Amino acid sequence: MVVSFIAGLLFALGQHVLYKRLHHTTEDDEQRKVKLVLYGRALAYLSKVAFGGCVIICYRQRIWRALRDHAFSIWSIDQLFLATEDPSLFVNWETISKASTVVAMALVIWLIPLATIIFSPGALTFGDYLEVGSAVIAVPTLNFTAESYKNYRNATYNRKNVKQRSLIYVNTTDKAASAPGWFDYYDQYSADAERIALIMAYSLKEQSLSTEDARLSSCGGDFNCTYTISFIGPGYNCEELARGADDDQKLAEAGAPFDTSGLAPVGRLAYIADVDRGDYSRPQQEGLGLGGVPIDFISEDLGIFQTEPVLWIGYSIDSNETLPADSPYNETWKTRYDPHIFKCTHYETKYTVDFNYSGPYFNTHISFDFISPIINTTFSRFDNGSVNWEDIVPVENYISPRGDVPLYKKTAAYHAMGSCLRKFLRGKIELEPPIPGPGYPRVYSEVTKTRLVSNTTAMPKEDLPMLLRDFYTDMILSLFSDPKMLVVAEERVLVNTTRYRSSFIYDSGKLWACYGPVIFCVFVSLTVGAWTIWEDGTTFSVGFSRIMVTTRNSTLDHISRGACLGNDPFPPELMHTRLKFGVLVEYTEELDYTGQDGYQGLSHCTFGVPSELGPIVKGTIYAGLKDKQRMRIMKKEKID
Incomplete structure (x- = not known):
């Protein structure tokens, strides 16, 4: 997250430096003129990618916090996971009311390209400007x-x-x-x-x-x-x-x-x-x-x-x-x-x-x-x-x-x-x-x-x-x-010169008017994401493997029978089922011991209906790939 944010700043600054060097310079070669403009747009694109990547990572952290705090319909969960490509999230009152922070971060992701790629290149234009200067020149006089x-x-x-x-x-x-x-x-x-x-x-x-x-x-x-x-x-x-x-x-x-x-x-x-x-x-x-x-x-x-x-x-x-x-x-x-x-x-x-x-x-x-x-x-x-x-x-x-x-x-x-x-x-x-x-x-x-x-x-x-x-x-x-x-002689005097030149014209105010809100919003998102990671004690992702392990729940298996193709349209009754992410409360014979917080066994975090889930607590050991070795030790201690 931090590297993406810094990269975005550097690309924005690079665009500023490029435009500053082009300001009030003439270029008669049309092909080179086009290349210079494209260089600026490329920097704007890279800045968009970096800032967007930073917010997306922060957004992913915040999705899981929202899913832990509230139960959402599967339809709303789909929108939360597809927010970067499906804007219907912004017209869903459930997501807006229960996950306003997440929706705001998704809105930032959608608006970053508008500010960086669309508007920021407009800070560099081509037109006439008044060049003002002075020089000591030999001019005619009479002697x-x-x-x-x-x-x-x-x-x-x-x-x-x-x-x-x-x-x-x-x-x-x-x-x-x-x-x-x-x-x-x-x-x-x-x-x-x-x-x-x-x-x-x-x-x-x-x-x-x-x-x-x-x-x-x-x-x-x-x-x-x-x-x-x-x-x-x-x-x-x-x-x-x-x-x-x-x-x-x-x-x-x-x-x-x-x-x-x-x-x-x-x-x-x-x-x-x-x-x-x-x-x-x-x-x-x-x-x-x-x-x-x-x-x-x-x-x-x-x-x-x-x-x-x-x-x-x-x-x-x-x-x-x-x-x-x-x-x-x-x-x-x-x-x-x-x-x-x-x-x-x-x-x-x-x-x-x-x-x-x-x-x-x-x-x-x-x-x-x-x-x-x-x-x-x-x-x-x-x-x-x-x-x-x-x-x-x-x-x-x-x-x-x-x-x-x-x-x-x-x-x-x-x-x-x-x-x-x-x-x-x-x-x-x-x-x-x-x-x-x-x-x-x-x-x-x-x-x-x-x-x-x-x-x-x-x-x-x-x-x-x-x-x-x-x-x-x-x-x-x-x-x-x-x-x-x-009688015609020369005298060296200070000559104040002006001329209108056709050249690049850079308005730094326009550029930073585009990047200023972006940098602010991305920084706020970065702060929220970092705070969420610190509170949760771990990081989250939305990859297939993460979805797979977080949906290992017999209840989900039962309610999703007949809808395993991933096809559209999805069964409407299933889309309105409300799910939540938390600790699955169940009895495990294999691990017959009392865990922390009064839950029995090494608990499993998964999606499920709210009635079968408990809260996830920072610092608690849950079943997971990283805890495999620790599980062996705990089982050996139980046998002994």
Whole structure:
């Protein structure tokens, strides 16, 4: 009994260990997948056999106790001995009322296969699960400092041995770089920078460009992932200065080149941009030869960045609200227009970008930390307070190619990206008023080719300052789409990965929910069986030999005449005869002495009618195979 119980526990634990090892593992070989499932079912079957065997042994011990305590009809005795194959035991009130413990143990035997073989394999299924992990992976980032040390005379290569491309084209005062006082100076943004800016601007997508394998390379495989990078680059810090008609006070103080009077409804403009004040001129001076080499002289301000143009942008939004009857604009407009003016200053900016890749898509959440203006200069003022657009101060803040060369080249890279943006912004959009009509826009700007303007009405979108800032940010991030760019670098960061995998899924709770009641019931049965053996002082079986020796009773011989074939159907009157198991009270001439408990002779235990049986007492010697030698000794003592 104990060995069977322990074996059942070990088989159940083996099934748990197997399923635990299969949990969240994939198996592409269908034949091996079937084998693994069958291994688990085999362990469940072996566990059923072991637990069932333990309860059956205990059940057999308890049957004989029930037959000693109560008289049962032969029909009920049949059911007790055939309980493992005949469930009619559970609808027989005689067995239920007189042998409830035995019936309960028989019920456990019937239910063990249901819990172990049927339900326990259901703890292992096959489906999709979310695999969560993390790893430190090299992901793309931007390093504009790389431009600081770029020499166009010497090619540079990335780790894949691909020639890297710069954001800028440069001129020089000496191609050989040997003349006294020679220096290189900025010419224009490169074709690669322009190509990326054009593709991003014309895509009309609300995100930056990326490589086709961006998710695979950044996430370290076929995962979804999130990670954060930080880098320093150029960014536009935008501030709204006017909202509504005649809101021009801040504009005058800031030295704006226009006010709200030109915007609808006062004027006829839906959009206007002044973005080139103080821009780096091209060519830098007269008399430049091939490669920008000065032919006759080198001017003092050759290649110097005096300022970075401020973006002055005005736009007017159609509110779609009908003008009131007393509005002064009823003669030309049908709805109310709200003018806005803002400025954007080019800053060196710290970007913190949270990337989230999900399937073929990705999105970003960006935080901005505007450090300082790229060139910290401004236009001077005349005595009357108006702006002197020809005088940029302070001179000491100019960025010269003759001074800090790394700073100059990085500034040139920043300026190049700003120039790529400004080419889309400059110009204007005029509105033809709807009265007398028809109303329509006249476009004199490439801004209508970008997502900053509605592609259905050709009118600027609301919240244009933030949209412009984000538009420029996406242009910066679109540099990732071309890993050949010099500024594209790598940074090792913690990447949080997730992916859905088709694999084995094991629910240990389901397995032990099946085995828990089984183990408990089997343990209770084991306890009952062991207690019964201890009380009886012996063990019992239901084999043929045991039945044969326990039915050696002349009374049984008499009542069973004519029914010795073991055939079905059995005589009904015989089936209802009540029998009990106990000590047969009879006189034996051969053994003529007084036994224990007042019974004469070496008593015989057998089935019989209750009136001819006495109780079996633990420790008493009864006639049996094991007592054969003891019987000889007792007979010899009697003769002596």
